[in-house]
């Protein structure tokens with residue numbers, strides 16, 4: 001059995017507590033608080049203690065889905081991006097950029113959230129962007 005502890009940062013909220021993932025045979029098995037981390041100093045809230053669960057969840061989406069005739073169908077990334085770009089252009093032309101809003105997630109990196117707001121403002125042309133940690 002291969003067991004190691006990998007330091008990381010909790011992605012559930014903007015506090016950014018330090019965590020230590022217990023990895024057994026390449027699979028994240030549990031989450032521990034990182035005692036040496038200055039933000040949380042060995043403490044985690046209930047969400048942080050369960051951080052590893054969504055990583056291995058059977059409900060986690062691993063491929064894009066496109067809804068056709070009321071049912072979600074698996075799609076490639078190219079198909080999903082083409083589909084989304086076409087829909088964004090159509091909505092923007094028909095109703096203007098403020099008809100579009102973008103919600104980003106605490107479960108992606110700061111850099112990805114930055115890119116999402118940049119895309120919303122610079123490409124779509126609206127300030128309608130928000131983040132789940134504010135809700």
Ligand code: SF4
Pocket residue numbers: 010011012013014015016017040044045046047048049
């Ligand atoms: S452990 Fe709790 S307080 Fe700390 S970053 Fe995660 S969600 Fe936020």
